[in-house]
Amino acid sequence: MSSPGQVNQGLLAALRVLREALKEEKLVLFLGEKISALPQPATLGDWWTSVQDESDVNPEKLKKLEEDYLQRLEDRPSLPHVALRTLGRFPLILTTNMDCLVERLVWAPQGIVGEALRIDQLNLLASAWPNLHHDVIVKCFGDSSLHARATVATKQRMEELCRSDGEEARFFEQLFNERSVLFLGCDPDQPLYSSALQRFAENSKTRHFVVVPARQRGVEERGSLSVLHVELDLPSLAQLLNPSAKPLLPPTDMTVPKTTKANTDVKQGGDNTPGCDVIQLLCLGTGKGTTAVLTGEPSSSMVVLHNSRPVLLVDVGLGVTQSLLHSVAPEKFPDAMFVTHNHSDHAGELPLVLGGTAQRRLLAGKPRVKLLCGPKVLEPLKIHRLSEMAYQMKPDDIADWLICDPEGDPIYLDDVKNFKLQAVESQHDIPCYGFLLYYKDELILGFSGDSGFNPELYDKIFSAPTVVVDGRTPSSQWHASFDEISAYSKSREKKPRAVYVTGYGTAAEYTTDDSAITRFERGLHYTLWSGENKCPELTSEGTN
């Protein structure tokens, strides 16, 4: 063990292994009662005294416990859950907690819709394993929901699991042999955990980790289980393990600085503070080429929000519609779309989105959607991309096509002329355009579209306070590399406040920790501009 200030090499090495596992998004998370709705410091036994009536679990008590917790969020934000979102993505979570806080505070803000199972429903997971089609949380003791309803029997089941040789226990063994498990918020010496750890974690083919808050740091190896003693709270640990993540504000903290100065910050939730005028970017995806097809992660795309109202969708590649639907109802889809180019990961869902939107807007008596694109992209989209529906709907009947000529005047997105867009041509294997976006004549965003590193293009887009740029490894003529973007960014005298990289693929493919650039992250809101709204504008709903 080392005292504070000293470096413990064993601990450092273990944390590096953990960090790599987090990047791959294959780590299984096990959450204990220190990260739950129970008043802290809680023990596992407290769950039962809190929720049990004479002979069974009382779901009403369980619900109330959770409701009280959620009500108190305003005064005391749930930092552990915020930290879990910072820490990484966990497609499989096991927990002894009976509340639904993970679903509500970790999944929902990220647009994740998952499934809750009990221990005795593990066969559902086992039959699909290792292909999880959606995120799964295994509630070892159940919860108050209908699907994973807790009973006294589920408690016994969990205790029996550690001694049994049944199907569930064998699946647990397999799981622990194949995946690393990170235990957070549980005391490894508590009898139930210690028997589970001994049975499944200490004698497996894979290394597992349990994090124990301690004043003296160090690692204690128990077979294949590393007990990490760290003197950090969960938010600090999350920052340490995921340095590319910005500290996230808790979901209840919706305060926006009342300044007319442009401001870039990052949030999990959208903003709609009365009296404030806020423009944000919501990242819908960061996938490249085949990402959506091979992994299910959406292609790179983003939506511009004005006081939480979507005003511009940028690119509708494969997987983007689903991602958009997580935060925007179909009737709120923006009035304008910009399509950078005709690759499937940027325009693949255009026929479906345009077709659906056109019909909905027609029914609602709204004008056609504005489809913005560069001059050389117009024909590929209109004739080729939309040819599949040419006999049903003509391209000119389903959208107003606005050609954004880099040499011409900017195009206004809205009738009140708040937002205008100036296209810039990028360097790609087929014609492709990025843009500069202005709000009330102030430049707020520079976007490259898919592009190789091109100083002339970069000079234009880096004049904006916030830059979103295509980047990946390795560098090619058609896609800039992380190093090229970072080197250019560092070489500029006048630097943007933030340079976000998108189009890199999945989180695991963002392989740089260069601090000059930041990973654009699906589900996060990035504030482009905020100021006082002295003259509240009419929204499209309010104008007529």
Ligand SMILES: [Zn+2]
């Ligand atoms: Zn492309």
